[in-house]
Amino acid sequence: MDNASNLKLDSFVQTNTALTENASIYETNVSTKAQADQFALDLEQLLNLKEEADQPIKWLIGEKNAVRKALIEKLYLLCNGLVCYANSVSNSEILQKASITKHALRSFSELDLIDFYKQIIGIANEHVADLTPFGVSEESIAAVETDGKAFEQKRTDLILLKEDKATARIEFNLLLKKTNKLLNHKLDYSIEILRATHPDFVNYYFAARQKSKGAQxxxxxxxxxxxxxxxxxxxxxxxxxxxxxxxxxxxxxxxxxxxxxxxxxxxxxxxxxxxxxxxxxxxxxxxxxxxxxxxxxxxxxxxx
Known part of the structure; x- marks a missing residue:
């Protein structure tokens, strides 16, 4: 969340504290109590949305990149084995598909890398019985496939996390507007009416309300x-x-x-x-x- 949103949310927390500590003053007023209760519910949801929107993603990016690196290393060795096999049997089709450098693998987009590893796995499984002399075994093929699937999963998890964060931010902003409207057009007026009998509480309430405007x-x-x-x-x-x-x-x-x-x-x-x-x-x-x-x-x- 940006500084303005964090500042406003901090103000809401302090405002809710002022209301909670002085609930006995207004709890017999049905309208004011309903407004205060709704504000408390909105604040709880805002805090939950903020936590969701502020979820860190660097750790997941790091894990995805680590799996990608491991996949490229194993995939490169598998491709080398297939190239050696293709040369030995003069299979130009396999040679064309498997001939690749590490640099080329690293420059692949994520989707291209996924498509390529699946293609190579398919070729390797088709000729697995003939690949042992070239350093390719069922286990090494399975290891590439395992890393490939792990990379796909990390990529999917990251996409979903980013989507969840974006959705939470949108919902936060919508609820923030709704809560501001509740405060500005209802609750503030309800509390102001109490100034004649409870000036200290009213001053406490509005002091908390103004915290959100400190950066202006x-x-x-x-x-x-x-x-x-x-x-x-x-x-x-x-x-x-x-x-x-x-x-x-x-x-x-x-x-x-x-x-x-x-x-x-x-x-x-x-x-x-x-x-x-x-x-x-x-x-x-x-x-x-x-x-x-x-x-x-x-x-x-x-x-x-």
């Missing part, structure tokens, strides 16, 4: 301001963080931005000479992007 870089807080009545952007002014030496300006397009906004719970103070000062509470955790769409109420003009 972006503006921490981005705000859009518009007139409550007209809907037009509010130009200029200042936005500050109450009790901190942190402020930014409102642009001509009615936006403001904070980079590296501090974690925790804070209150924004939004000021414009033509509008009533706006106070906005904001909760922000590590690497969380906050987008605020805010309305300000104009100060009524005095009638003279």
């Amino acid at each position: 870089r972006h503006f921490d807080v981005l705000g859009y301001l518009k007139d409550k009545d007209s809907g037009e952007p509010i130009s200029l002014g200042k936005v500050s963080v109450e009790g901190m030496d942190l402020a930014t300006h409102i642009t001509a397009n009615g936006t403001f931005r904070f980079r590296h906004f501090p974690e925790g719970e804070h209150r924004l103070v939004i000021e414009n000479i033509n509008y009533k000062t706006l106070y906005v509470s904001i909760r922000r955790y590590a690497s969380e992007r906050s987008k605020l769409h805010l309305e300000m109420e104009a100060i009524p003009l005095e009638v003279i």
Whole structure:
């Protein structure tokens, strides 16, 4: 799995821990409990799919290559025996089929090597009674056949393993999207409702949720301001963080931005000479992007 997927999965594990440790808080709420239970099931399946997708294959490639090497060595000796036999009886057909170098054998594709060893085994078995003087026995033929079948099996095992890994990765990505949707559109809202009575648990939950975004870089807080009545952007002014030496300006397009906004719970103070000062509470955790769409109420003009 890539780093982003691993980071998100780690966040899910921590989120599930937060839910499990505080289950007594929400277990009487049928909807929230069902969402939390479904999340736990999805997480277990995600972890299983990750393990399957991350299965190592180098060991199997190594075994396949070792069997291929042994097959080529034995097959080359068998071919030499057949060439000697073909020369002794002037059999040009066998000579043509069995004449080969080690280099040529090593350069064969896997399928070509399989086809070739089967062809040579067939020729050898057909003339086995006459091959003993040329260093070819039933045992040496059987040894080539054994290595050939072992090579085919290793090749098949490797293909199946790669297919299983690819399938697991596809299923992982599909389930990851489904789980994200469950969290973003259901469970997060259900947990947020508990903030008034259980703020520590809710903060713990959302801190775990944000772990998956640790690798992202972006503006921490981005705000859009518009007139409550007209809907037009509010130009200029200042936005500050109450009790901190942190402020930014409102642009001509009615936006403001904070980079590296501090974690925790804070209150924004939004000021414009033509509008009533706006106070906005904001909760922000590590690497969380906050987008605020805010309305300000104009100060009524005095009638003279």
